[in-house]
Amino acid sequence: MNLRDFWTSIDKVNFILILILGLLGVLLSYSVNQNFLVINKHSVFYIFSLLIIIFLSQQSDKNIRRFSLFGFIILIILLLLLLFFDYEVKGAKRWLKVDNFSFQPSEVIKPFFIILSSWGIAKSIQGRKYYLVTTFIFFIILISLVLMQPDLGMTILISATFFCQLFIAGLPILLVIYGVIFIFLVSIFAYYFLDHVKNRIDSFLGNADSYQIDLSLLAFKSGGILGKGPGQGDLKEKIPDANTDFIFAVAGEELGLIFCLIILIIILSIVIKTLLKVLKVSNPYKIIATSGLICSFGLQSLINILSALGMIPTKGMTLPFVSYGGSSMLATSVLFGFLLSLTNLKNNE
Numbered sequence: 448m449n450l451r452d453f454w455t456s457i458d459k460v461n462f463i464l465i466l467i468l469g470l471l472g473v474l475l476s477y478s479v480n481q482n483f484l485v486i487n488k489h490s491v492f493y494i495f496s497l498l499i500i501i502f503l504s505q506q507s508d509k510n511i512r513r514f515s516l517f518g519f520i521i522l523i524i525l526l527l528l529l530l531f532f533d534y535e536v537k538g539a540k541r542w543l544k545v546d547n548f549s550f551q552p553s554e555v556i557k558p559f560f561i562i563l564s565s566w567g568i569a570k571s572i573q574g575r576k577y578y579l580v581t582t583f584i585f586f587i588i589l590i591s592l593v594l595m596q597p598d599l600g601m602t603i604l605i606s607a608t609f610f611c612q613l614f615i616a617g618l619p620i621l622l623v624i625y626g627v628i629f630i631f632l633v634s635i636f637a638y639y640f641l642d643h644v645k646n647r648i649d650s651f652l653g654n655a656d657s658y659q660i661d662l663s664l665l666a667f668k669s670g671g672i673l674g675k676g677p678g679q680g681d682l683k684e685k686i687p688d689a690n691t692d693f694i695f696a697v698a699g700e701e702l703g704l705i706f707c708l709i710i711l712i713i714i715l716s717i718v719i720k721t722l723l724k725v726l727k728v729s730n731p732y733k734i735i736a737t738s739g740l741i742c743s744f745g746l747q748s749l750i751n752i753l754s755a756l757g758m759i760p761t762k763g764m765t766l767p768f769v770s771y772g773g774s775s776m777l778a779t780s781v782l783f784g785f786l787l788s789l790t791n792l793k794n795n796e
Contacts, residue, residue, distance in 0.1 A: 456792040457504055461720055465500065465768070465783050468713050469493050471706075472769040472776075475694055478677040478701050492773050496780035503784025504791060508732075511788050515562035518781075519585070522556040526592040541596045542774075551774040553593045553601050554765075557608070557743055558782040560589055564609055565736035568616045572731055579618075599634065600762030604746055606630050612739040616731065660757040662686045663693055666700035667707075667756070674703030690771040692763055695755040710769065711752070718745045724790050733789050740786045744779070 476489035503511070529540045529552065542549040567582030586609055593602050610626030666682040669675065680700035683689040689697055699707050721741040728734050744767055751766040753759045765775040767782075788794060 452793075453501065453505060458720075458724070458787055458790045461717055461790070462500075462504075462787060464713050464717050464720070466497070468710070468717070468768045469496065469776075471710060471713075472694075472771075474677075475698055475702075475769060476690065476771050478680075478697065489771055492776045496768075496776045499777070499780040500784040500787065503781065504787035505793075506784075506788050508788070508794055511562060511785055512566055515559040515785075518559040519556060519563055522552045522559065523588065523592065525550075525552040526556070526589075530592075530595060541598055549774075553596065553598055554774045555778045555781065556589065557605060557778060558740060558785050560585065560605065561608060561612070561739040561743060561782075562736055562785060564612055565732055565739055568612055568618070568735050569732035571618075572616060594633070598763075600750065600764045602633060603630055603762075604743065604750065604764070606633075607746055608739055608743045611742045612735050615738045616735050659686055659693070659761060663696040663755050664757050666693075666696040667704075670700040670703050672704045674699070674701045674706065677701055691765050691775070692751070692761065692770070693755050694766050694770045695752050698769075699755075710766075714745070714748045717741070721786065721790070728795075737786065737789045740782050740789075744782060744786075 470493075473490055473493050503514070506514070525543060529543065532540060532543070541553060542551050544550075563585060564582050567578040567585075571579035571582070586605075590602055590605060593605065606626060606629060610622070610630075613622050613626070614620075662682055662685055666680065670680070674680075678701065680697060682693065682700050683697055686693055686696075695707065695710070698710065718741055721737060725734055725737050725741075728737070747764055747767055750759065750762050750764050751770070754761045754764070765772060767779040768776065
């Protein structure tokens, strides 16, 4: 690959923002755990993720769809295999574990499904309705497997992104209404039949122990404007999943309000920059795919941040490219790689 061609064709502003966001995640990984092994492992994930982003950003639209179909099939098989394994965390079967390595297929499958569903929706707009039927079949299979883990947060994220794509495509508003009703019914079902979902919602409503949210809010309060300093916070020692689900609270306590605002500004800048770019695109597939990818990234970031702030029930969802974890960084790098490919000048000639 010619680096000069790469730099001249890429969306430079978004690429730089993505680089900075990942570097902030590396900084936070050290802040959470000052063990050199952890920071080194996260740094390796980050470097590997950048290589994936650069590679995918240079691929043609056709290759991106091929990668997505292959990735989707492999990850659906892995989601099926999860049902037969005994490895559980907090009552959920979401991870494949081999020795010290764990992998979450439902996290990584999102960008692959977004590309495939965008292609199916775009083809249906052109009159090939069976593409839309096939897309809905893929969606139902995916959602069913994720719900069986169970993972309500991921179900809501995938569903919301999919129905956002349908809305962007200009398909009947009735489909979007059905989508909202579907998410609502799934949430009601999860509340009454999944204990961990019920506990999280009850905690949010003040009807149960709200230990995690209370600690998270206390972390923001004690951090102030400039924070206590890297590694000086107490939250990471007291709350489970501080380096993933509550990484934003750790940032608030140790690095302060200004650092949190920088993270927010970068995320918002990536979202707004991408949406402004979409306004100049005429290809329906690219409009739907780009909107879907940035919607997934924006929604996941919003869910994580609002959970840490106690504004919505906790969902067990990572902050893209900032939270610690190989599956999360791999998923985000694929998403950003696809996004930069869709906006690559070489693919718009």
